[in-house]
Amino acid sequence: MMIREATANDWPAIWPFMRDIAAAGLTFSWDRDITEEAARHRWFPAPPGRTIVAVDAGTVIGTAVSGPNKEGPAAHIATASFMVDPRRFGHGAGRALGQRVVEQARADGFRGMQFNAVVEANTRAVELWHSLGFQTLTVVPGAFHHPTEGYVGLHIMFQAFSPAAVEGG
Amino acid sequence: MMIREATANDWPAIWPFMRDIAAAGLTFSWDRDITEEAARHRWFPAPPGRTIVAVDAGTVIGTAVSGPNKEGPAAHIATASFMVDPRRFGHGAGRALGQRVVEQARADGFRGMQFNAVVEANTRAVELWHSLGFQTLTVVPGAFHHPTEGYVGLHIMFQAFSPAAVEGG
Numbered sequence: 001m002m003i004r005e006a007t008a009n010d011w012p013a014i015w016p017f018m019r020d021i022a023a024a025g026l027t028f029s030w031d032r033d034i035t036e037e038a039a040r041h042r043w044f045p046a047p048p049g050r051t052i053v054a055v056d057a058g059t060v061i062g063t064a065v066s067g068p069n070k071e072g073p074a075a076h077i078a079t080a081s082f083m084v085d086p087r088r089f090g091h092g093a094g095r096a097l098g099q100r101v102v103e104q105a106r107a108d109g110f111r112g113m114q115f116n117a118v119v120e121a122n123t124r125a126v127e128l129w130h131s132l133g134f135q136t137l138t139v140v141p142g143a144f145h146h147p148t149e150g151y152v153g154l155h156i157m158f159q160a161f162s163p164a165a166v167e168g169g
Numbered sequence: 170m171m172i173r174e175a176t177a178n179d180w181p182a183i184w185p186f187m188r189d190i191a192a193a194g195l196t197f198s199w200d201r202d203i204t205e206e207a208a209r210h211r212w213f214p215a216p217p218g219r220t221i222v223a224v225d226a227g228t229v230i231g232t233a234v235s236g237p238n239k240e241g242p243a244a245h246i247a248t249a250s251f252m253v254d255p256r257r258f259g260h261g262a263g264r265a266l267g268q269r270v271v272e273q274a275r276a277d278g279f280r281g282m283q284f285n286a287v288v289e290a291n292t293r294a295v296e297l298w299h300s301l302g303f304q305t306l307t308v309v310p311g312a313f314h315h316p317t318e319g320y321v322g323l324h325i326m327f328q329a330f331s332p333a334a335v336e337g338g
Contacts, residue, residue: 022241029243070286072191073314074198074323111320114309116285117239138307140283140327145242151280154243156325158309 001092003100006051006063011040013060014053017085018043025147027125028081029117029154048108052100054084054093061085062093066101069114078110082125094125098132106161118155119144126155134159170261172269175220175232180209182229183222186254187212194316196294197252198286198323217277221269223253223262230254231262235270238283247279251294263294267301275330287324288313295324303328 006014018039025032030039042065044051049067053060062084069079080101084093105113113134118125120139130136139153146152175183187208194201199208211234213220218236222229231253238248249270253262274282282303287294289308299305308322315321 025242029239029241031240032242034240069312070198071200071203072198073194073201073316074286074312076314077309077312111311114312117243137309138325140246140306140325141329142280143238143243143246143283145245147242156307156309160310 001096002055003052003096004055006044006053008044010053010060010063011044014043014063014083015039017087018063018083020086021083024086025145027119027122028083029144050104052097052104054097056088056091056093059088061088061091062097064097064101066105068110069116076109076111078105078108078113079116080105080113089124094128095132098128102132102159111162112158112160115155115157117144118157119146120153120155121146121149129157132159170265171224172221172265173224175213175222177213179222179229179232180213183212183232183252184208186256187232187252189255190252193255196288196291197250198313219273221266221273223266225257225260225262228257230257230260231266233266233270235274237279238285245278245280247274247277247282248285249274249282258293263297264301267297271301271328280331281327281329284324284326286313287326288315289322289324290315290318298326301328 022028022030022034023032051065054062064082066080068075069077082097134157136155137158138156141153142151143154144152191197191199191203192201214236220234223231233249233251235249237244238246251266303326305324306327307325310322311320312323313321
């Protein structure tokens with residue numbers, strides 16, 4: 001498993017599983033029929049946004065996008081989104097992407113990272129982020145309409161990168 | 170105090186105080202030097218987004234934008250943002266705008282409303298939203314760099330519009 005920066009050439013490998021993940025409506029708060037153009041625009045933001053891919057045996061099997069969660073006075077907290085090809089689960093791509101994103105955000109000087117909408121029913125993701133140091137700050141009740149589970153919560157998760165991030169000053 | 174739908178003609182009255190509020194960096198997680206074009210694009214979203222203004226004695230003294238907080242499987246939860254001309258505080262514009270936004274979102278069929286980033290130091294806003302039925306679900310620690318208070322928290326607030334929104338199913 002190799003993690004590297006994504007390039008425009010990776011898009012044809014990313015879009016098929018990204019489209020499937022959005023269409024499934026299980027994990028992402030995106031329009032289920034998002035257009036390829038809108039998805040690409042979202043996944044390849046301008047700097048300081050970053051896009052990486054997980055490559056296994058020469059094949060892109062996962063990707064992550066990261067950057068500031070908000071702007072201006074709140075731009076010191078990062079956020080990130082992750083997609084792993086559902087046909088390639090279990091190879092550690094999600095964990096490897098998560099570790100790299102956190103390392104990079106620390107190196108970039110962010111003071112913490114926030115996830116805004118981790119689907120409660122996506123226990124694989126909830127457990128992974130907890131194991132990587134994220135805390136669930138709250139679960140927004142009923143905020144995600146899961147196709148089989150009905151209305152489930154969205155975890156808001158946070159990890160401080162330095163005591164200063166939580167102590168103020 | 171009259172609350173009505175905003176039109177493009179209201180923009181010249183909105184932008185001066187919006188620019189000042191963004192530049193002050195006290196309450197909004199926006200670039201402090203946001204361009205007029207970017208601000209207008211953000212404040213006048215396509216439907217189902219809605220924009221309203223508070224008019225006092227013929228003058229626009231406040232405005233709100235509302236719509237879905239996220240997309241697809243999460244599009245049933247609304248969000249909103251509010252700005253009141255700082256020179257016109259104390260006339261009830263914030264409360265009147267908040268009441269209208271909540272009423273309208275209920276009428277539009279949303280199942281709840283979430284505020285993603287209410288600055289902890291903005292006690293006027295925190296108290297107003299609590300009085301209008303919002304609960305603070307969590308405060309993201311140190312997520313806002315206030316120009317005089319240093320790093321302060323961001324409240325994430327929520328109000329369910331129906332028991333079903335929190336019970337699932």
